[in-house]
Amino acid sequence: MKGIIVRWLLGMSGVTLVGCSTADNEMAGGNLQAVNHTLHAINWFSVNGYRAHGGGGSSCCIMLPTKWRPGLKxxxxxxxxxxxxxxxxxxPLGTDGYRAAQAKHKENYQHYSTTMEIPEWQGTDSCGLSVHFLTCNKVKVTTSCWGYGSPNNPIKEPKQMKEPALCPK
Incomplete structure (x- = not known):
């Protein structure tokens, strides 16, 4: 009986959320996903202060408007x-030598930032935000519901891309 009540309460809260999302300024939570197209490691990333581990997979959550509007960044x-x-x-792991090597290695980590426009999505078809890390420290973002690799996903760059000798400016 307790399980039925919990499912009913969850269902009702879902109905309430859907019912409230008609205003143009309403926000909804979505997954934040990283797709690494490079040979480098993305240690972590953040979008509008929502921090996640990089490299791949998704993390909860990021708040996005329920309806796209021009100028969303x-x-x-x-x-x-x-x-x-x-x-x-x-x-060997756990030794002072390992810790010293790790500290020296971390000094070479590189930090980047950028501001991107969010591409338009139709209606309420945003499925969170995917950040694609490309060579030359470029990124692309999409709210597509289609996963990477699907012919319908707008990001077509392959994974495991090598850095070019010279990056375009």
């Missing part, structure tokens, strides 16, 4: 490790 910050496999040559 996000501020993205991220940390890159350009040599994510350096630890293979370090002293």
């Amino acid at each position: 996000v501020y993205i910050e991220w940390e890159v490790d350009t040599d994510p496999y350096a630890y293979s040559n370090w002293p």
Whole structure:
């Protein structure tokens, strides 16, 4: 009986949320996802202060308007490790030598930030925000409900891209 009451309460709260989302300034939570297209490690990233671990997968949550409107932007910050496999040559894990090597390695982490416009979505079809990390420290964002790799997903760049010798300005 207790399970039925809990499911009913959850269902009613869902109905309430849907019923309240008709105003143009309403916000809703969505997943925040990273897709790393580079050979570097994305240690972490944040979007408008919502912080997540980088590299792939999704994290809850980011607040987005329920309806797209012109001028929607996000501020993205991220940390890159350009040599994510350096630890293979370090002293054994847990030793002072390992901790010293790790501290020295962290000094080489690079930090980036950018402000991006959120592409238009139709109606209430936003499925959270996916941040795609590309070579030359560029990013693309999408709210597409189609997963990366789907022909319907707007981001087409492959994964495991090597950095070019020169990045365009």
